[in-house]
Amino acid sequence: MFSKLCFALSLSVSLAFGAGMFQSVEPDKATLVNTKQGGEYCMNCGMNLPKFYKTNHIHKDTQYCSLHCLYEATRGNLPSEAKVVDTKNLNFADAYKATYVIGSSMKGTMSQNSKYAFSSIEDAKEFQAQNGGSIANFEEAFEVAKKDFLSDKKMIKAKREGGVYEKGKTVYETKCQKVNAKEFKNIASLKANLKEVCSTKNDAELQAAALYIWDTPKAKEQKTISKIMVPKDAKCPVCGMFVAKNPSWVAMINDGDKELYFDGVKDMMKFIFKENKKFNQIFVTNYYKLQKIDAKTAIYVIGSDVYGPMGSELIPFSTIEEARTFAKDHDGKTILSFDEITKSLVEKL
Known part of the structure; x- marks a missing residue:
């Protein structure tokens, strides 16, 4: 009976963290730089960091689930320093010393074009031989993230509008206490709060609810936004022009x-x-x-x-x-x- 219970618990944990997903590791094998509330989630998109651990990056003590999110967080500016998870040994390595494999058959994170890194070029070539892709350094991988960014954003938007928001709305309205998105600095802290006030602990449900709450006010604001209406006699207080x-x-x-x-x-x-x-x-x-x-x-x-x-x-x-x-x-x-x-x-x- 005990062994069956242990197996059931183990299976539930595996399912929660993406059994079969190449990016995923068990939570106890993931290194998280932020141990405070919300530290297990990407500060940019809210996704579970252990679930997408093999593509994690760190910049200025902030951990991201992917190179895509790092690129977005830095507004497309190549960071002077960054760390990336070694796909093979799961340790963080200096991104500038790592070797990336771009476009392998392994699924990417937040991108259709996968990007995995290795401390050893030999490990990278071994991975490439098994899964395809091209060898690159960090600067080149960042440039690919730049080229992919707009198409990846469209893909992400389509997925969210194609069912994620609807699922999030249902989860939020049926399983969660009401929260105010404006009270949270980022989606990671919002999702951490939802974990406390929602009856579900399923990560996919919490992620959908967090995205629904975080993105909906922005969408509504964009729909109702208007032009700045200027009185005809208004003059610029700096130059005096009408x-x-x-x-x-x-x-x-x-x-x-x-x-x-x-x-x-x-x-x-x-x-x-x-x-x-x-x-x-x-x-x-x-x-x-x-x-x-x-x-x-x-x-x-x-x-x-x-x-x-x-x-x-x-x-x-x-x-x-x-x-x-x-x-x-x-x-x-x-x-x-x-x-x-x-x-x-x-x-x-």
């Missing part, structure tokens, strides 16, 4: 009982640095869609061949994909987040 004449470039600050309009992100940032004040509500215009978006979550491109009403501009986008496409098409020099915009950078534009 802002309504250039609606494609409008930026706006909601400062309590008044709204301030600017003829571009550059002038708005000049105003913010001059005032030396934190404004809660700041909006800019998405370059492609001409929609009002949150300035603090937007991605910006500088140094391109596209100019605004006041010359060189910080050009805003909703996603890193849009920014990278624009930078490629218009010779953009740098892609950065709102928090990376500095006073000296603005003054040089």
